[in-house]
Amino acid sequence: MTTSTRRGPGRPSLTERRKEDTRTEVSRVAARLFTDRGYDATTVEDIAAASGMALRTFYRYFRAKEETIAPLLAAGTRDWVDRLADADASLGLVDALLTSYRASVRHARTPDGLDEDQLRALLRLVGGHSALRAVWLNVYRDTEDSLRPAIAARVGASPDDLDVQLAAGTVNTAVRIAMERWAAGESSVRSADEAVGRALRAVATGGLLAA
Amino acid sequence: MTTSTRRGPGRPSLTERRKEDTRTEVSRVAARLFTDRGYDATTVEDIAAASGMALRTFYRYFRAKEETIAPLLAAGTRDWVDRLADADASLGLVDALLTSYRASVRHARTPDGLDEDQLRALLRLVGGHSALRAVWLNVYRDTEDSLRPAIAARVGASPDDLDVQLAAGTVNTAVRIAMERWAAGESSVRSADEAVGRALRAVATGGLLAA
DNA sequence: TGTCAAACATACATGTCATGCCAATAATTC
DNA sequence: GAATTATTGGCATGACATGTATGTTTGACA
Numbered sequence: 001m002t003t004s005t006r007r008g009p010g011r012p013s014l015t016e017r018r019k020e021d022t023r024t025e026v027s028r029v030a031a032r033l034f035t036d037r038g039y040d041a042t043t044v045e046d047i048a049a050a051s052g053m054a055l056r057t058f059y060r061y062f063r064a065k066e067e068t069i070a071p072l073l074a075a076g077t078r079d080w081v082d083r084l085a086d087a088d089a090s091l092g093l094v095d096a097l098l099t100s101y102r103a104s105v106r107h108a109r110t111p112d113g114l115d116e117d118q119l120r121a122l123l124r125l126v127g128g129h130s131a132l133r134a135v136w137l138n139v140y141r142d143t144e145d146s147l148r149p150a151i152a153a154r155v156g157a158s159p160d161d162l163d164v165q166l167a168a169g170t171v172n173t174a175v176r177i178a179m180e181r182w183a184a185g186e187s188s189v190r191s192a193d194e195a196v197g198r199a200l201r202a203v204a205t206g207g208l209l210a211a
Numbered sequence: 212m213t214t215s216t217r218r219g220p221g222r223p224s225l226t227e228r229r230k231e232d233t234r235t236e237v238s239r240v241a242a243r244l245f246t247d248r249g250y251d252a253t254t255v256e257d258i259a260a261a262s263g264m265a266l267r268t269f270y271r272y273f274r275a276k277e278e279t280i281a282p283l284l285a286a287g288t289r290d291w292v293d294r295l296a297d298a299d300a301s302l303g304l305v306d307a308l309l310t311s312y313r314a315s316v317r318h319a320r321t322p323d324g325l326d327e328d329q330l331r332a333l334l335r336l337v338g339g340h341s342a343l344r345a346v347w348l349n350v351y352r353d354t355e356d357s358l359r360p361a362i363a364a365r366v367g368a369s370p371d372d373l374d375v376q377l378a379a380g381t382v383n384t385a386v387r388i389a390m391e392r393w394a395a396g397e398s399s400v401r402s403a404d405e406a407v408g409r410a411l412r413a414v415a416t417g418g419l420l421a422a
Numbered sequence: 423t424g425t426c427a428a429a430c431a432t433a434c435a436t437g438t439c440a441t442g443c444c445a446a447t448a449a450t451t452c
Numbered sequence: 453g454a455a456t457t458a459t460t461g462g463c464a465t466g467a468c469a470t471g472t473a474t475g476t477t478t479g480a481c482a
Contacts, residue, residue, distance in 0.1 A: 043466090043467065043468090044467080044468065044469085045467090053431075053432090054431065054432045054433075055432090055433095055469095056431075056432060056433070056434090056469095056470090057430085057431055057432070059468095059469065059470075060430080060431080063341070063469090064341075064468080064469075065467095065468070065469090092422075093419060093420065093422070094420060130274070130275075130349075133349065133352075134345035134346075134348065134349055135345075137345065137348040137349060137352055138341075138344065138345055138348060141344075141348055151419070155419055155422075162388075162392070162409065162410065162413060163413060163418045163419050164419065165388050165392070166384075166385055166388060166410060166413055166414055166418050166419075167418055167419040167420055169381075169384040169385065169387075169388050170380075170381045170384060170385075170414065170418075170420060171420070172384075173377075173380040173381060173383075173384045174377055174380065174381075176380075177373075177376050177377060177380050181373070181376070198373065199373065199377060202373060202374060202377055203377055203381065203420060204420055206417045206420070206421060207374045207377050207378055207381075208304060208362070208366055208374050208375065208377075208378040209304065209305060209378055209381060209382070209414060209415050209417070210417060210421070211303075211304070211366075226449095226458090226459095254437090254438065254439090255438080255439070255440085256438090264460080264461090265460070265461045265462075266440095266461085266462090267441090267460075267461055267462070267463090268459085268460055268461065270439095270440065270441075271459080271460080274440090275439080275440075276438095276439070276440090
């Protein structure tokens with residue numbers, strides 16, 4: 001799952017790599033079709049045809065039609081979690097989260113991402129459709145679990161610790177909310193990473209709950 | 212949506228009430244079938260037949276097969292949010308959240324809920340199936356939005372305020388995590404409300420993020 | 423280089439899901 | 453009690469998703 005560009009004697013075999021590449025490729029094709037024609041107006045056969053594969057082959061790469069966009073949605077946070085695990089051990093949790101997030105925005109390790117306009121268009125589509133919204137939430141739910149080991153290691157606790165799990169959930173939710181606000185925003189005055197940064201700093205200080 | 216038992220000159224017309232009752236009825240029937248035979252082994256026709264309605268009628272009440280369990284999953288938190296809005300204005304946010312939650316556990320206003328064993332069985336089923344998991348996450352995403360007005364009113368801010376939204380998201384996530392941990396737990400030593408109470412108090416004090 | 427095995431892609435068939443459309447029945451109003 | 457409206461049900465249909473069987477590529481090894 002954690003297929004990043006680096007990795008020395010990495011585990012992901014070459015065939016795994018190719019499979020992952022195909023997934024992101026199809027993901028981009030599908031996102032394009034969805035934003036162009038609409039989600040319901042796009043059949044799986046359309047996606048398969050546009051990706052140059054048979055219907056049955058499509059289902060080897062994705063469990064369901066909605067899942068096609070998952071790789072695109074996950075691309076951003078995945079890199080973030082990777083960097084968090086590698087971040088300077090001397091940093092506090094909040095600083096490490098902020099630093100690694102900023103770094104992942106500046107120079108993403110994976111070329112999977114979309115530019116901001118495409119991502120915004122996709123997120124607006126996601127917000128409007130039930131099945132896609134479910135995938136969006138699922139991606140963040142998975143991120144929550146990915147965050148736990150990284151946070152646990154940093155604070156010297158178990159990933160199964162309630163506090164670790166809550167911290168992962170809180171931070172993760174903050175990022176999701178920031179992204180949703182950014183996507184829903186009228187004008188594109190603020191960039192996505194600025195919105196996320198603000199939200200992270202806010203939860204770090206406790207916000208309304210501390211008052 | 213907020214069909215509670217009380218309400219003076221309530222908006223929900225009688226026909227709306229009946230519709231809601233039918234939904235919870237079908238919901239219980241479906242949950243029973245799911246936990247008995249398994250989700251995939253249960254067809255929509257099975258659910259419709261067991262509910263005494265035609266297939267076509269079923270789809271007038273639910274958009275999709277998975278959605279059948281949504282009313283059951285939402286029953287708990289809905290009552291909580293209702294009580295939060297009514298809670299003593301002198302209480303601080305955290306205290307109000309805790310008090311209203313405890314109250315909703317003790318004497319639920321709606322008889323929609325399942326007993327703890329049934330709920331636990333359902334949640335374990337939910338965790339194991341992708342489509343059901345999506346509904347679970349969706350229910351909590353909706354709760355997040357329901358919490359916002361109640362929190363906003365209490366702190367004297369707008370529901371669209373970032374801090375309000377983050378507080379709603381954090382609290383909501385804490386409840387979800389607590390429920391998931393409770394459902395996944397080996398023995399039933401702790402009750403669900405105790406788990407939720409612990410999580411709420413933890414996020415109220417800032418937890419790891421405050422350190 | 424030729425042969426084999428394993429992994430992968432495609433075709434076909436099938437069952438379920440979900441919805442549009444129209445008829446029948448029940449509820450409501452006058 | 454007749455007319456109007458809402459709700460339900462049956463039927464047909466297209467799309468989704470998967471099991472199975474059949475090619476087709478790939479790569480190892482003699």
